[in-house]
Amino acid sequence: MGNLWGPAVILVRPQLPQNIGFAARAMANFGLADLRVVAPREVFPNEDARAAAAGADHVLDGARLFETADAAIADLALVLATTARERGQAKPVEGPEAAVALIRAAHPGGRGAGLLFGPERTGLTNDEVALADRILTFPVAPGFASLNLGQAVLVAAYEWGRGGEVPFTTPARSPLAEKGELLAFFAHLEGELDAAGYFMPAEKRAIMTRNLRNIFHRMELTRQDLGTLHGMVETLVAPRKKGVRRERKVLAERGDRGM
Amino acid sequence: MGNLWGPAVILVRPQLPQNIGFAARAMANFGLADLRVVAPREVFPNEDARAAAAGADHVLDGARLFETADAAIADLALVLATTARERGQAKPVEGPEAAVALIRAAHPGGRGAGLLFGPERTGLTNDEVALADRILTFPVAPGFASLNLGQAVLVAAYEWGRGGEVPFTTPARSPLAEKGELLAFFAHLEGELDAAGYFMPAEKRAIMTRNLRNIFHRMELTRQDLGTLHGMVETLVAPRKKGVRRERKVLAERGDRGM
Numbered sequence: 001m002g003n004l005w006g007p008a009v010i011l012v013r014p015q016l017p018q019n020i021g022f023a024a025r026a027m028a029n030f031g032l033a034d035l036r037v038v039a040p041r042e043v044f045p046n047e048d049a050r051a052a053a054a055g056a057d058h059v060l061d062g063a064r065l066f067e068t069a070d071a072a073i074a075d076l077a078l079v080l081a082t083t084a085r086e087r088g089q090a091k092p093v094e095g096p097e098a099a100v101a102l103i104r105a106a107h108p109g110g111r112g113a114g115l116l117f118g119p120e121r122t123g124l125t126n127d128e129v130a131l132a133d134r135i136l137t138f139p140v141a142p143g144f145a146s147l148n149l150g151q152a153v154l155v156a157a158y159e160w161g162r163g164g165e166v167p168f169t170t171p172a173r174s175p176l177a178e179k180g181e182l183l184a185f186f187a188h189l190e191g192e193l194d195a196a197g198y199f200m201p202a203e204k205r206a207i208m209t210r211n212l213r214n215i216f217h218r219m220e221l222t223r224q225d226l227g228t229l230h231g232m233v234e235t236l237v238a239p240r241k242k243g244v245r246r247e248r249k250v251l252a253e254r255g256d257r258g259m
Numbered sequence: 260m261g262n263l264w265g266p267a268v269i270l271v272r273p274q275l276p277q278n279i280g281f282a283a284r285a286m287a288n289f290g291l292a293d294l295r296v297v298a299p300r301e302v303f304p305n306e307d308a309r310a311a312a313a314g315a316d317h318v319l320d321g322a323r324l325f326e327t328a329d330a331a332i333a334d335l336a337l338v339l340a341t342t343a344r345e346r347g348q349a350k351p352v353e354g355p356e357a358a359v360a361l362i363r364a365a366h367p368g369g370r371g372a373g374l375l376f377g378p379e380r381t382g383l384t385n386d387e388v389a390l391a392d393r394i395l396t397f398p399v400a401p402g403f404a405s406l407n408l409g410q411a412v413l414v415a416a417y418e419w420g421r422g423g424e425v426p427f428t429t430p431a432r433s434p435l436a437e438k439g440e441l442l443a444f445f446a447h448l449e450g451e452l453d454a455a456g457y458f459m460p461a462e463k464r465a466i467m468t469r470n471l472r473n474i475f476h477r478m479e480l481t482r483q484d485l486g487t488l489h490g491m492v493e494t495l496v497a498p499r500k501k502g503v504r505r506e507r508k509v510l511a512e513r514g515d516r517g518m
Binding site: 025026028029030031054055056084085086088089090091092093094095096097135137138139140141142143144145146147148151154155158159161162163164165166167168169170171173 | 284285287288289290313314315343344345347348349350351352353354355356394396397398399400401402403404405406407410413414417418420421422423424425426427428429430432
């Protein structure tokens with residue numbers, strides 16, 4: 001995640017404690033920690049907020065309460081106001097990518113920058129938007145632009161953490177098979193296919209072999225995979241081989257009895 | 260948003276109807292439309308799901324119900340399974356960016372691709388993960404990886420719609436002022452500052468002028484801005500000018516009375 005602080009998330013007059021909790025959870029998910037709550041409708045801290053935070057207690061516990069948006073941004077140097085609709089204010093409008101790039105350019109770890117989010121129903125007032133240097137809005141579908149408060153914070157937090165490392169990666173595989181091992185498998189497979197009469201008509205043998213090998217070449221087979229595949233081929237041909245052995249045995253027994 | 264269809268979102272055994280609704284809402288926000296629900300715990304469709312969808316009725320109404328994950332992905336060619344933890348399956352693990360890039364490369368509009376999301380509490384079973392070509396996971400903070408179902412769908416949907424157009428942009432501004440207009444403003448401002456004794460000591464006049472002009476140069480002032488600024492300067496100096504006029508008037512009156 002890089003830096004575990006990030007820009008401040010400032011919730012202005014949030015109505016639902018649950019959304020404060022969702023915001024805290026989203027912040028914790030993507031490495032943000034500076035939550036500021038301005039004049040919430042319900043008393044804060046609050047049990048509903050804590051339940052929704054689902055364990056992001058460090059964010060809730062560190063949250064600071066302010067009476068006005070002015071006070072909440074006083075120590076910040078770069079503030080973006082989130083709005084879902086145009087406000088007719090001659091401020092640059094940025095999507096999340098550009099907003100994060102701007103913040104990182106001026107404040108690499110995020111400290112000193114903040115994102116203002118308005119109340120659920122009404123959004124920020126025009127005076128609150130006017131506090132900001134820029135407007136942040138989301139690339140939502142034209143017909144369905146309604147993003148709720150918790151979702152808006154999540155998208156912003158994700159964009160901040162985006163490009164960070166995922167918590168786990170492709171498991172280390174058994175080493176890739178060497179070509180000699182791969183060719184040995186082809187010999188095994190093609191030998192059995194040959195015995196079973198697969199390569200017919202004979203003039204198609206070359207192209208059939210090539211097509212078949214190319215399927216396996218695409219698989220980036222490991223040594224372990226080759227072991228699995230040898231076993232699979234062996235098992236598939238076992239009944240036939242057993243049949244052959246049984247036939248031989250029968251013939252031998254018949255021979256024994258002189259039939 | 261480009262294409263308004265996108266990859267399928269497949270919710271496997273979701274427990275809470277609310278999360279189906281949140282998923283539908285997030286899909287509608289970012290231009291996804293193909294919702295598939297596998298063996299939900301509650302009857303679906305459902306009023307709680309509809310309330311949480313907050314108007315994304317077209318996604319809920321178009322949702323298809325399946326009994327198994329196998330059936331739900333039968334028509335897809337590229338499937339990614341979302342998991343929050345390593346599953347020890349030798350499958351490539353991708354973050355959201357790489358996952359979307361892969362889908363767009365093979366299925367530009369998203370059709371033919373799908374994202375599997377498991378139940379809230381347990382996530383996908385290992386057998387369900389095994390159905391997928393790749394694993395999708397999110398770049399969450401190491402100490403706080405818990406992303407709920409609705410949030411996971413939102414992040415995936417946002418990543419799909421990311422880079423799309425925001426719904427509005429910086430308002431068209433009045434045209435930028437021409438340099439002649441800007442210089443006329445400087446003349447006005449500096450004339451008034453001079454009259455008020457601002458440029459002291461005299462040898463600093465050049466540098467003081469340059470510093471001041473540079474502040475205004477950075478503002479990319481429009482013709483309208485210049486009008487505002489001329490008015491501001493005029494108003495600021497009005498009391499002094501009025502005082503000068505009053506003094507002159509007083510002197511004139513004194514003169515009249517022969518004092």
